[in-house]
Amino acid sequence: MAEYVYDRQKISEGLAAIIAGNSSDTAREWLQQRLQKAASLPQFNQTFTAIPRFTGKNMIVVSPEQAAVLQQQVPGFFVHGWTLDRLIRAWWLLQLDTSDKAVYLDTIEKLFLSAEMNELAALYSALPLLAWPEEWKLRTAEGVRSNIGVVQEAIMLRNPYPARYLDEPAWNQLVMKAIFTDKPLHLITGLDERRNAALAAILTDFAHERWAAGRKVSPMQWRLLTALITADNMADLTRVWHSADQTEKAAAALVFAYTDYAPAKTLLASDPALTAEIQSGALNWDVIAAKLSQN
Amino acid sequence: MCGIHELTEKDLQPLTYTPAYLDKIKGMRFFDPHVHMTSRTTDDYQAMADAGVVALIEPAFWLGQPRTGVDTFRDYFNSILGWERFRASQFGIKHYCTIGLNSKEANNEALAEAVMEILPQFIYKEGVVGVGEIGFDDQTPLEEKYYRAQLELAKEAGLPVQIHTPHRDKKKGTQRSMDIAMEHGLAPHMVIVDHNNEETVKEVLDRGFWAAFTIYPFTKMGNERMVEVVKQYGSERIMVNSAADWGISDPLAVPKTAALMHESGIDLNDIHLVTYMNAVKAFAQSGQINEADFDLAGNIDQSEKFNGSTVLRGGQQPRINKNTTIIR
Numbered sequence: 001m002a003e004y005v006y007d008r009q010k011i012s013e014g015l016a017a018i019i020a021g022n023s024s025d026t027a028r029e030w031l032q033q034r035l036q037k038a039a040s041l042p043q044f045n046q047t048f049t050a051i052p053r054f055t056g057k058n059m060i061v062v063s064p065e066q067a068a069v070l071q072q073q074v075p076g077f078f079v080h081g082w083t084l085d086r087l088i089r090a091w092w093l094l095q096l097d098t099s100d101k102a103v104y105l106d107t108i109e110k111l112f113l114s115a116e117m118n119e120l121a122a123l124y125s126a127l128p129l130l131a132w133p134e135e136w137k138l139r140t141a142e143g144v145r146s147n148i149g150v151v152q153e154a155i156m157l158r159n160p161y162p163a164r165y166l167d168e169p170a171w172n173q174l175v176m177k178a179i180f181t182d183k184p185l186h187l188i189t190g191l192d193e194r195r196n197a198a199l200a201a202i203l204t205d206f207a208h209e210r211w212a213a214g215r216k217v218s219p220m221q222w223r224l225l226t227a228l229i230t231a232d233n234m235a236d237l238t239r240v241w242h243s244a245d246q247t248e249k250a251a252a253a254l255v256f257a258y259t260d261y262a263p264a265k266t267l268l269a270s271d272p273a274l275t276a277e278i279q280s281g282a283l284n285w286d287v288i289a290a291k292l293s294q295n
Numbered sequence: 296m297c298g299i300h301e302l303t304e305k306d307l308q309p310l311t312y313t314p315a316y317l318d319k320i321k322g323m324r325f326f327d328p329h330v331h332m333t334s335r336t337t338d339d340y341q342a343m344a345d346a347g348v349v350a351l352i353e354p355a356f357w358l359g360q361p362r363t364g365v366d367t368f369r370d371y372f373n374s375i376l377g378w379e380r381f382r383a384s385q386f387g388i389k390h391y392c393t394i395g396l397n398s399k400e401a402n403n404e405a406l407a408e409a410v411m412e413i414l415p416q417f418i419y420k421e422g423v424v425g426v427g428e429i430g431f432d433d434q435t436p437l438e439e440k441y442y443r444a445q446l447e448l449a450k451e452a453g454l455p456v457q458i459h460t461p462h463r464d465k466k467k468g469t470q471r472s473m474d475i476a477m478e479h480g481l482a483p484h485m486v487i488v489d490h491n492n493e494e495t496v497k498e499v500l501d502r503g504f505w506a507a508f509t510i511y512p513f514t515k516m517g518n519e520r521m522v523e524v525v526k527q528y529g530s531e532r533i534m535v536n537s538a539a540d541w542g543i544s545d546p547l548a549v550p551k552t553a554a555l556m557h558e559s560g561i562d563l564n565d566i567h568l569v570t571y572m573n574a575v576k577a578f579a580q581s582g583q584i585n586e587a588d589f590d591l592a593g594n595i596d597q598s599e600k601f602n603g604s605t606v607l608r609g610g611q612q613p614r615i616n617k618n619t620t621i622i623r
Contacts, residue, residue: 045416053583115373117380147378149381149385
């Protein structure tokens with residue numbers, strides 16, 4: 001397995017360009033000084049920790065061209081909405097020597113073990129950039145168990161690593177935890193691509209629990225049943241379709257629109273207005289997400 | 296956590312019942328520079344936020360029972376830098392901490408050595424505003440050894456020191472703590488001497504140190520006595536805290552003391568200094584406190600920035616009605 005699955009030099013330069021546009025002269029001078037000492041592990045670790053003290057934590061501004069450079073190398077890698085310290089920490093991780101795999105893995109793992117909240121968020125955000133990506137699967141699963149919102153978000157939202165590397169049970173756990181903690185599901189990278197029957201079954205069981213408790217089920221979660229309708233879960237989707245809540249009905253309609261399952265197609269056809277909205281593109285999952293966030 | 300998306304605006308409003316003292320301090324902001332939130336419930340966080348506490352410092356201390364290994368120290372430090380900080384943010388409270396080896400556990404030499412070895416990994420972390428709480432408990436030679444070592448650490452890192460003064464032989468212990476700090480070349484303005492009382496305060500102030508008072512029932516200061524201290528010594532370099540922990544203590548000690556001072560005719564500016572500004576100034580010498588962050592404490596939810604979600608609103612927590620037998 002190759003150490004980096006992308007051109008490290010290009011990503012490092014791409015990040016450096018964004019850093020240059022978002023930081024002060026003194027911050028950049030400080031980073032250059034620290035770079036001279038990066039070969040010493042204690043110095044490397046100390047710099048990682050000290051970054052916000054010297055760079056500040058402003059939200060970064062990224063041009064579409066700068067974002068494209070990163071995306072070309074690491075599809076789905078997304079730094080929009082990051083603070084400067086997080087971006088610089090990601091860049092700093094790329095400066096760690098990879099000539100000895102064991103030392104590299106141990107150094108990164110120890111950063112995780114002694115990280116405060118924002119360091120954890122930076123480390124998990126940088127998962128798509130770490131060398132030997134296969135080695136971070138258990139660490140990612142551990143991060144999903146975190147109770148800290150910013151850490152959960154760093155892993156779950158706009159991060160291409162989990163969809164690409166997690167096995168199915170770990171992926172399903174990530175999605176369920178995102179639902180339990182009210183994360184905006186449409187921001188999970190690879191949500192549709194990693195749909196699976198096991199997750200669909202967990203979700204319908206979960207819906208039954210919620211209904212039994214007199215609680216609502218987020219309409220967004222039905223998206224994960226797309227193309228996975230069976231005789232078993234059709235009853236649940238039919239219930240959602242008949243909901244008085246228009247957003248719930250719209251969610252069911254979107255699931256029905258992408259299936260060959262005849263009873264679902266029949267139900268959808270019974271509402272020509274909704275069918276037309278889907279066909280024209282006026283109704284899609286982003287529209288549902290936007291509606292939910294306005295509640 | 297589930298079901299937050301079903302909340303209405305009503306669920307996020309304060310309860311209609313408010314204790315009378317809250318009226319007196321309405322609109323005031325408080326900073327509690329010493330409180331062990333890891334021992335407190337979410338009800339406490341909610342009550343503190345309602346009473347105007349906008350930021351706090353959680354000093355590293357012992358847990359009521361001695362630890363047996365360095366790993367539990369590491370986990371404790373991680374916890375006050377991580378999970379506890381996040382818990383506070385859910386209630387819009389900015390959480391800082393001080394990191395150190397407390398005096399009680401300094402008496403286990405093997406453990407103390409191991410803790411000293413990991414301290415440098417933690418004192419440079421974001422939001423660490425000092426080395427603390429350190430100092431004397433029993434005033435043993437081992438306590439002195441690790442107190443001195445940590446003063447050196449603070450000096451090197453340019454961090455303020457938060458000194459715990461002993462319950463027994465307090466006056467001498469406090470004097471000795473200050474003498475040793477001076478001996479190590481720490482400027483008095485970088486040292487916050489905690490748990491003062493009527494007997495210790497004069498010398499602490501005369502020598503140029505910050506004097507912190509802990510309002511803690513039965514064993515430390517009561518707030519009526521605190522009012523008298525402020526009347527006598529004024530507000531310069533004096534601050535109050537709750538030091539609320541796993542014992543019978545009160546996380547609202549700072550706002551309650553402000554209310555009592557107001558009732559006793561103490562000038563509003565003096566109240567502001569003693570319950571907010573002095574502590575901010577003392578610990579901001581770490582370079583880690585920015586008052587503007589107090590207002591942003593709750594807005595750490597990145598997803599909010601992506602989709603403008605009003606549901607998450609910075610992770611604001613739903614209120615539970617404590618006056619009903621129904622739990623939903």
